[in-house]
Amino acid sequence: MPDRLRLMLRWVVTLALIVAVFWHLDQARIWAVLRTISPMILLPVFLLTVVQVVVSAWRWRFTLSRLRLSLPLGQAVREYYLATFLNQILPGGVAGDINRAWRSSLETGQRLAAVHGVAIERLSGQVTLAVVVVVALAGLLVSGSLQVTVTGPDSPNALLWIGAGLVILVPAVWLFRSGGKVAAYVRRLTEHLRLALWQWPALPVQVLSSCLVLASYLAVFLLLAASAGFVTGAVDLLLWAALGSFLLLSMVVPLTVAGWGVREGAAAVLWPMAGLPAEQGVAISVGYGVVVLISSLPGLVVLARGTDINR
Template identity: 55%
Template sequence: MAEQVPRSGPLWRWAATALLLLGLLWWLDVPDLMAELERFQLWVVVPALALTVVQVCVSAWRWRFTARCLSLQLPLVVAVKEYYLATFLNQVLPGGVLGDVNRAWRHSLDAASRLASVHAVVIERLSGQVVLVALAALLMAVAFAVGGGINGRPGATLPGSGAIDAFRLLFVLALFLAMLAAAAVIFRTRLLRYGRQLAGDIRAALLRWPVWLIQLASSLLVVGSYLAVFVVLAFGAGYLVEDNSLLILLALCSGLLLSMVIPVTVAGWGVREGAAAVLWPLAGLPAEQGVALSIGYGLLVLLSSLPGAVFTFSSAATAR
C-alpha cells in the first residue's frame, strides 16, 4: 500500500510561522521595532530589485549549466522563467522548497531522464548551500576576530569576548545543528532513495574539473547578490556608519541566510527573524534592528518573486 502523506503537513508549517512571529512580537520591544522599520528608505527598492534580477538570471544559468553536465537540455530563457516561478512558489507555499520540486518536475516532463532532472535541481541548490556555509563561516570568523559595531553602537563585545557571549554562541550553534539534524531525519527516506545515483551525478556536475570552479564562481555571485540586498537595505536605513559595520553586517546576514535553509516555515519567516533576534545582540546591537532588517529583506524578496506568478499556470518547461 502506498504511503499516505498527512494532509496536515503544510498546516503545521503555517502554524510554526505564526507562532514564531507572535513569540517575537511578545519578546521584542514593538515600538522600537516600528522605529527601526521606519528608518528604511523607499528608494532602496529599485537597486535591491535590480540585484534580485541578476540573482535569478545567474541562478538560472547555474541550473542550466548543471543540467548540461548531466546531458540534459535546458534553454536559458526557459530556465529564467522557471526559476522565477520556483522563487514565487517558495515564497507563498510552506517549506520553502516546493517551488524547486515543481521546477524539477516541469523540466522532467520533456527531459531525457526524469531522475537526472531532479538531480540537476538538487545539485544546483547544493552548490549554493556549500558556498553559503563556507562564506558564512569565513565572514563570522573574521568579524568575530576584528570586532566593531553597526550604527555607532559599541560592538566590541562579539562572541568569544566573555563567558556569556561564548555561551550564547554555543547555544545558537547547538540549536542550529539540532534543527539541521531534525530536517535530516524528516527527509531521510528521500536522501536514502536517491543517495547512490545522486553521488555519481554530483561527481559529474559538481566535483570534476573545471566544473567545480564554474559552480564556485556562479554560486559566489548568487550568494553575493543575497548579501548585497541586505547591504542596500542597511545603507538606506543608515546602519553602515562605523569602520567595521559592513563586515559585521555581512557576517550577521550570512547567519540569517543559513537559518533560511531549514524548511520548517513559510519562506523562512519566523526562523529568519528569530535568528536575527539572537544574532544581533551577540554583536552588541539591538535585536529590533536585526529583526527589522530581516523583515525588510523578506518583503523585498516576496516583491521580487511576483513576476513568477505570471508563469503559475503556464505550460511546463521545454527541455529540448
C-alpha cells in the same frame, strides 16, 4: 500525517515564531527602523534580484548540461522565477524547487537526472554559503565582534546553541526517515555529483556562479541596512555582511514559510551578541523578507500564464 495538516502546521509554526519574537522585543523600535527604509530601495533591489535569478538559472542550466540535459536559458529563467515565487508562499521553502525539478523532467524525459540537476544546483549554493558563514564566524570571533557564551538555559546564547542543534538535527532526521530511498540513489547521485561538481571545469564554474548569487543576496540585505542608516563605513559593512550570511543560513532550515520566524528569531539572538540592538536585526530581517517576496512576483506572472513549460 496528511499533507494538508502538515502545511497548516508549518503556517502555525511560522506565525508562532514571528509573534514570539515581536512579543519579547520593543515593537515600537522595530517599526521605527522599518519606517526609515525608503520605498525607493525597491528599484535597486529588483535589479539585483534580476541578476540573481538569471545567474541562478544559468547555474541550473550549466548543471543540467553536465548531466547531458538541455534547457534554453530563457526557459530556465522563467522556471526559476516560478520556483522562487512558490518558495516564498508555500511552507518549507523547497516546493518551488520540487516543481522545477518535476517540470524539467517532463521537458527532458530524464526524471532522476532532472531531480539531481536541481538538487546539485541548490547544493552548490548552500555549500558556498556554509563556507562563507564559517569564515565570517571565525573573523567575528577573532576580532571580538561576536561574543558567544552560555550562561544558562534562559540566556540568548543558549538559544543560539539550540538553533545550531536544529540546523544539524533537521537534515539528520530527514536522512534517517529517508533511509532506504537515499541508499538506492547513492550510486547514480555520486556519478552525477562527479559530473556536475568535480569534473573540470565544473567546480570553478559552480563556485564562481554561487559566489555571485550569494553576493546578490547579501547586497540586498546591505542595501536595506544602509537605507536605515546602519552601514556607514567599512567596519559596519563587514559586520552586517557577516550577520546577513548567518540569517541566510538560518533560512535553510525547512520549518517555516520562506524562512519567516526562523530568520527573525536568529536576528533577535545574533544582533545582541554583536553588540547591536535586537530590534535592528529583526526589522531588517522583516524588510528583507518583504522585498524578496515583492521581487519574486514575476513568478506569479509565469504561474498565471499556465503550466506549459515551453510558454
